[in-house]
Amino acid sequence: MTDAPAPPYPAHWEADVVLSDGGTATLRPIRPDDAELLLAFYDKVSDESKYYRFFAPYPRLSERDVYRFTHVDHRDRVALILTVGQEMIAVGRYDRVGPKDAEVAFLVQDAHQGRGAGSVLLEHLAQAARENGIERFRAEVLPDNVRMAHVFRQAGYQVAHDLEDGVLEFTLDIEPTATSLEVMAAREQRAEARSVERLLTPRSVAVIGASRSRDTIGQTLVRNLILGGFTGPVYAVNPAARAVAGVPAYPSVLDIPGEVDMAVVAVPADAVRDVVVECARKGVRGLLVVSSGFAETGPEGRERQRDLVRLTRAHGMRLLGPSALGVINTDPAVSLNASLARVVPPRGRVGFFCQSGELGTVILETVARRGLGLSTFVSAGNRADVSGNDLLQYWADDPATEVVLLYLESIGNPRKFSRIARRLAGEKPVVAVRSGRFTQGVPIGHTVARSAVPQAAVDAMFRQAGVLVVDTLDAMLDVAQVLAHQPLPAGPNIAIVGNSDALALLAADTAAEVGLPVVHHPTALRPDATPADFERVLREAVEDPAVHSVIAVYVSPVDVDGLPVAEVIARVAAASAKPVVATFLGSEGVPEPLRRLDESGVVIRGSVPSYPSPQAGVRALAKAAEYAEWRRRPRGDQPALEGIAEERARAMVDALLAEHPEGMDLEGELLYQFLRWYGITVVPAYPVRSLDEAVAAGRRLGWNVVLKATAPQLRQRPDLADVWRNIDSEAEMRTAWQTMTTTMGDPSTASFVVQRMVDAGVPTVIGGVEDRMFGPIVSFGLAGVTADLLGDLAYRIPPLTDVDVASMIREVRASPLLFGHRGGVHADVAALEDLLHRVGRLAYDLPEVVELELMPVIASPAGVSVLGARVRVTPVEPIVRTDWYARRLTRL
Template structure:
């Protein structure tokens, strides 16, 4: 048989349990030799467990049956490493919505989580093809496969019959199955990063004897940094580099290699990748330039680099990377171009910019801020900030995470990981190009259609502290690394300068902090004892949540005695204390608390060049503490939602309109009704007589309005005539509106029952090519749009998300009785937000849906109008929601 269209969107690079990579793809008819070779490597025991009988060889008929599939009723998927098959899984449909599933994994790759990956991807393919249930028969002694099915997180039933264990799996994604998948993804990706940051040996490929060459710098920094394992130089023309023995290729190195640093011309990198794979190297750090940052050819070269590396089980940092650092003395790893390595500390730093990496490290070191690990990813072709967050979440050596981002390749995944990480560890991010939407040449990302406010909302929703500059990031990090989180926003100020005290107070008011106590400032020559007493009193005040200490001196003194006094007064503080100590930036030595290794630890008091900078850093930390203390909320469950019916409606529409369309009113109302959203019906009318007839049927008390898109939300409201109670009023309204807004046929007049009093709001969603579904809320009107007064979130929404959305728009007081208005039923608005969020999350073919106007009153939220646009979904846009796959940057 000939293959039907090959489903390329099912292809995926995946990370396995041990951190290695593999390629997953649908099986093809030309995989016959690959399948036979794979089967020959599988043990007789594994074959018996798969086929329930001795099955030493595959017949030609078997090979054809397994490799020739239709990708609909018969689906097969394989995993390969170095183009050799290591596992195969398949399903065969046995009923309309039911299929039998089975797997076979090569013995040497069992225990790597291969079966779980295959099950996830087969289930995703099956759902696309209308299959809702998997059935499987497993021998009781096949404990590994029994575990795969039981631990998948799907609804599983079955039992023991005729000597086999029978499973039935409902493969619709559940909260449990998604949690299981993300937990496995987290462990695998964390392990892959761990292999990069904790190597027992490093080889530098392209290690030149010239001191000014990149390779020589890496060897030198590794050796001088005290790396605890062997360092190998790879240079075919040298016997030694920087005192390190050199070898002609990676294959000539006598020992094992965990991390290979690649510093050869771009066109030679893939050759090194193949050598690294043959040498069983775990990971690659590619510092070579000449990839996507150079244009189209470089982009192709970069894509090929990642493809070859993943195909051979390797992850890549780079290309154009500055390097990686691990300050743990067990490794003392400085595999970077920076000769400066900050002291050991509890801060993990991810930086996309190779060019800025050295400057960042020097700045961090000058402030005395200690790092646990540092990764500069350059073009971020593979290893990204998402991967590092997965690692740092479990890393006991890291308490604070800093991200210098030039782009976000997969915002959905970023949001998901950051939300989880921020609950336990603070995350601070700088995002360059935030206002220009610029992306460096080496970075490949989808173009976002949402406004910058939506991007900022994604960070805020995840608890990430977004700052504008590197200095602001380090300002905030100094508080987080060395001081406790505040319990509130009440600020106490102690100092010996009225002017600087006022500067701190002004900054507090500007940033939403409350000045709880600001006693009269001491004279500039205040004694250490008096200052210590005042600081201790402020720290002990129950009405103060955080303290700023300002100390300046008109005399040329070192202030050591005063610093020790401040340190003593704050030694046992459970509140954050920051200082402006002689204008020092960082953590001055006298204010530093150290452990037995001399490493600065919690309780060190950070200093800032000016008190307003200190207060702004405290304000960011205070907002984060408030976010962290808030309940996470729950995602509501709606029993009246009919997702299957909604999908059928859209499928029928797209059959007639394959390129997409705006739904008719009847179809739109039917679709939204599937999600419990009742849209008030409008009645199109083409003449005044027809309008009168409709109004009489409705019992009068109606409105006449123009429904054409160009008339929506006119600031003068000239498109609507309300409270029409009789025929003469309708005729008058028709005449006036026709004169005001034009030809009734172009205005598309409609008659609708009159709603009660209320505040008009908008509830909407859209499918963004970068973010996936986005939900937003605002008060209706042109002014709201012009001012950007809208709240955004990424679904699914918790009840806390929906509540915050309604309350964070600047016009929100109008919903809560402002200036004598009605207090609307906000719960009804939140309910609509949840329902539109669920629609957006469930059905990517809904490209946009807007409920407007929604008239929010004291007892209801009447949806008076809506527009829904549907179109074919990008099959590759959301496949990482229910299956694990590496991003293709």
């Protein structure tokens, strides 16, 4: 064996992954120095597993085997390993056997079989293979190797298999498909949900850093666990104490006699690392770090936080925090209050995630004051590891959670958030408050990649995912009360019933403001209306088929008990399939007379939320109607587009970037050809620098042309002086040239072009950008200085369905101009939608296209004409968007 130059190590293949049982592992390419690690791994593999791998007894690896297995070229021969701590637990590899084919094989340590290691390795091997131009995997599996056969059959790829000579032969087409992506997303969801479950449903908890002194963080944590009624054992770790708050104390977590599911860490920041190492040796499954002194303190703390995450994940654990307030689970089977919260809300069906510990305390007190019950609460602090995305995965399958609330100060992985929030919102409502919406601020301690995406695009991402965004915590809880206690409205129409003309008018004004039509016009009862009066008009309202939701307004006359009216409102609401809310005596939350309780005393559906003002109640109903409408809306399909040549377009981009590694703008025929690979035809424009060149271009095109200035500072002028239309002769071109050069100045700076005329229509603009955080984003609007100044653009994140594209066009405020407004043209909107689909597909396929603009796109009754285009390509990091095809945790 001779030493050859080492191939470049593909560091972008490294990943932290969650296995199917919720534990974590590190995935990376094998290295030449992994020989001892490989031998130790192989010694722990059973003879049966070795036989399944090599089809023969293979008790040990020779020196030649070890060299061959650890020395790969990361192209034709690739090997990926999974490690936990300092131990290798699995290896997967492929060897190219043809230009587009490779043989693939796996070996998993017996103690770790059944944890989904093979599926994770297959996903990442397939991603590496696709980068290297491989399209198919082949594998031979003994019929008795049921687990490995299951991995291939359940991968979601196109699979063919045959039995030959007593061996199952599998062929996998590894091109991502809708099915394979769906399988991957389902596995990701289950695995990440289980990893969060370790933190929310532990069987035992150790508080490391517990103190005997009152009013300390450590003792507060122990006391809250005990007083909260945690159903498992609680251990205190304090080397200087024998007991803390009546709980036995141990010098180290290693000295605790029983198993420890979760460790709550409250020691100084510089001591946390040693604690993590001990927790790993003890077999702790999850960490909650309330200690501060990490990324929020500056560069040194930020590096300490990164090291904490790497260490925790490498040893198979998830981390909540640091600087976290803690977690709460009100399930009586758990009764977990592993937090510093002074107040714990009652049990309910709302899951709440926030980031700030300080704000978390206020949130819990506000929720408790309103009587809004919670199923679980998580304050993630710096959210260095576990984030809101992980909680969304958990709540998707949690039967105790029916409504999800998010108080977000930053989003670490918007692409993933969009994907999983959209899936969750299809089953359960998600309501979010986002701080820093307009300042784009990121809290100290949150490590987030910078994004240049406009705020309107971020808001569109939330709407596309079905997430209800509100501006304040109070508004979030207002909406949550409707969603948690009342049915969804079947439409937008609202009825107003009450004994106060003034409050009914306020409700009607607010309904008009938020777009809820008032039908069954406000029923104004007398101030001294009886309970029977209220019951009669309420029943009329809920029984009216034109009414979709009802707000009842009650102001008690002096010395009149409102309880009988409350009973009427509660009784009518309980029997109604329509949401009913109230402004009842100015109360907030769900007052006692309006509650319905289950056998364990939990407030359940049918209870009537009450708001201090009718405006708050109407706005909450509007958000419920918005969500219900999104739920009813078809998700749509991604249409099959003819004339797409993705491979040719990719080959062109790869070749261009090989010559221009700094990136480049596509121009001329190169630009036109690139867009044609996606079925996008641009009307050619011919640059001209003199009148003679302009005349020659007009003659070449057979006249009926335009002369226009394309310099960025001259485009879309309000006076339309940048374009001269309908030029049909040399004399007309001379007039146009003289006038425009007089207006525009030097022809060399005006960038004049001659272009053939197209059918009259509505000028539009279609754009696409690749953002480091959000990935591809497509925009649409009407071209023109007015729309540009007003920011009248619609945004979506590909892949785009037909419903996405149709709604995208119609939500632009100026869109009526495309549909014959005031006798104008009725554009071929179908052709416009097709063009948007093509741009969306291009942006989705090619992350190297960092900027794309089609402007103007003239939408006429006869179709669309693309008159101008701009495309910029630059190299992208290999890691960009790989999370769509292989599961991985975000590394920052």
